[in-house]
Amino acid sequence: MASHCQKSYLRPDSTPHLNGDTETHLHKKPKIAPTSISDSEIQSEFAHHDLSVARINNGSFGCCPSSVISAQQQWQLKFLRQPDYFYFNELKKGILESRTIIKDLINAEHIDEVSIVDNATTAAAIVLQKIARDFAEGRFQKGDAAVMLHYAYGAVKKSVEAYVSRAGAYVIEVQLPFPVESNDEIICEFRKALERGKANGRKVRLAVIDHITSMPCVVIPVKELVKICREEGVDQVFVDAAHAIGCTDINMQEIGADYYTSNLHKWFFCPPSIAFLYSRRSPSLSDLHHPVVSNEYGNGLAIESAWIGTRDYSSQLVVPSVLKFVNRFEDGIEGIKKRNHEAVVKMGEMLVESWKTRLGCPPSMCASMIMVGLPSCLGISSESDTMMLRTHLREEFRVEVPIYYRAPRKGETSTITGYARISHQVYNKFEDYVKLRDGINELVRAGFTCAELLK
Numbered sequence: 398m399a400s401h402c403q404k405s406y407l408r409p410d411s412t413p414h415l416n417g418d419t420e421t422h423l424h425k426k427p428k429i430a431p432t433s434i435s436d437s438e439i440q441s442e443f444a445h446h447d448l449s450v451a452r453i454n455n456g457s458f459g460c461c462p463s464s465v466i467s468a469q470q471q472w473q474l475k476f477l478r479q480p481d482y483f484y485f486n487e488l489k490k491g492i493l494e495s496r497t498i499i500k501d502l503i504n505a506e507h508i509d510e511v512s513i514v515d516n517a518t519t520a521a522a523i524v525l526q527k528i529a530r531d532f533a534e535g536r537f538q539k540g541d542a543a544v545m546l547h548y549a550y551g552a553v554k555k556s557v558e559a560y561v562s563r564a565g566a567y568v569i570e571v572q573l574p575f576p577v578e579s580n581d582e583i584i585c586e587f588r589k590a591l592e593r594g595k596a597n598g599r600k601v602r603l604a605v606i607d608h609i610t611s612m613p614c615v616v617i618p619v620k621e622l623v624k625i626c627r628e629e630g631v632d633q634v635f636v637d638a639a640h641a642i643g644c645t646d647i648n649m650q651e652i653g654a655d656y657y658t659s660n661l662h663k664w665f666f667c668p669p670s671i672a673f674l675y676s677r678r679s680p681s682l683s684d685l686h687h688p689v690v691s692n693e694y695g696n697g698l699a700i701e702s703a704w705i706g707t708r709d710y711s712s713q714l715v716v717p718s719v720l721k722f723v724n725r726f727e728d729g730i731e732g733i734k735k736r737n738h739e740a741v742v743k744m745g746e747m748l749v750e751s752w753k754t755r756l757g758c759p760p761s762m763c764a765s766m767i768m769v770g771l772p773s774c775l776g777i778s779s780e781s782d783t784m785m786l787r788t789h790l791r792e793e794f795r796v797e798v799p800i801y802y803r804a805p806r807k808g809e810t811s812t813i814t815g816y817a818r819i820s821h822q823v824y825n826k827f828e829d830y831v832k833l834r835d836g837i838n839e840l841v842r843a844g845f846t847c848a849e850l851l852k
């Protein structure tokens with residue numbers, strides 16, 4: 398992302414905005430296409446947000462603009478008005494249209510490679526249940542290895558435990574450094590884990606790699622790691638990219654994974670819930686099935702997933718409306734990604750300057766979220782402290798931000814034990830981050846420590 402950085406990302410119709418700049422400064426900016434959405438239009442698209450809250454946690458649950466919510470309601474009404482007609486004439490066609498848009502966005506080779514499912518958790522179950530069948534049906538042997546990142550998302554780790562460990566795999570976690578300075582540190586740890594996996598003549602059957610880790614958040618050099626997996630003979634590679642679409646660059650043909658999933662309800666403005674699951678076309682990978690078996694079982698994952706019983710499919714049908722929404726912004730989703738990245742870095746730097754701390758990774762290793770060190774005098778000394786502090790920030794300061802606990806290591810000089818994960822999305826304003834900055838500074842001035850929250 399670093400190469401995308403530009404100093405200015407503001408729209409010409411902005412009043413004082415993220416960096417507190419004024420109109421005068423904005424006149425220096427390059428001309429923006431007149432079709433660009435205005436600030437007031439953005440505000441009205443997100444007017445349903447609780448405006449008393451500085452919502453700098455887009456990463457957890459994403460957001461959905463009101464024009465897309467309206468489109469979703471239209472789909473729901475279509476179904477309720479004439480369900481039979483909807484089922485026989487509209488549903489399949491609509492889902493195919495969404496899949497086609499996604500295929501183009503992610504540069505998949507073929508439409509059959511793209512399925513729509515509820516969320517990344519479901520996608521992980523689909524892939525890992527397939528791995529379990531590979532063990533159960535004798536294609537893999539008990540004791541074969543699987544590798545995943547130590548920072549893999551909790552639900553995905555549980556899924557590995559439920560399907561892969563229980564099937565007999567020897568699961569190895571890649572210990573990643575944090576704070577992290579370079580991709581090389583990650584690549585080096587990944588290679589070490591693969592070596593451990595291959596020790597004693599073991600075969601490594603599966604690698605689960607995050608594209609953007611959740612907590613702490615870091616963009617993983619996924620293309621390089623997939624390439625290493627290929628060189629080292631890893632059978633199947635699953636990329637959990639829950640945050641990726643709309644947040645960082647994704648290209649299936651370049652990344653080269655076997656399976657890749659991303660939520661569209663996090664950074665692609667869809668309502669909850671929708672994710673795509675890409676699976677590379679290959680006979681050895683074709684035995685993928687939706688965990689909910691219905692009439693379409695055996696017709697390929699994309700068709701199976703498009704009917705898993707009577708339910709609300711509207712979130713899967715609004716992808717064309719989302720595309721219309723993002724195309725109201727300069728350079729569409731590419732422009733949004735780029736400006737979010739620039740803004741979140743700027744805001745992260747503003748916070749570390751005020752708190753005299755540091756970022757969790759260089760800007761080139763983050764997308765639209767970044768980890769910002771919190772002052773050590775807050776006394777964050779456990780995960781439960783982070784939860785209590787998060788609640789305190791919500792209740793006392795109206796700031797929504799997740800916090801990560803990073804235990805001190807022996808012999809370390811840095812005393813930072815807590816990092817806030819800040820996000821930037823199109824609805825965010827400079828004042829949101831000022832609220833967090835000033836709230837933390839107020840706590841520091843008052844001599845607050847997390848121990849107080851136990852009282």
Ligand SMILES: Cc1ncc(COP(=O)(O)O)c(C=O)c1O
Binds near residue numbers: 517519607
């Ligand atoms: C890396 C990662 N994987 C998986 C998930 C699960 O996403 P969902 O709850 O939409 O299934 C998340 C959610 O934040 C995530 O960050």
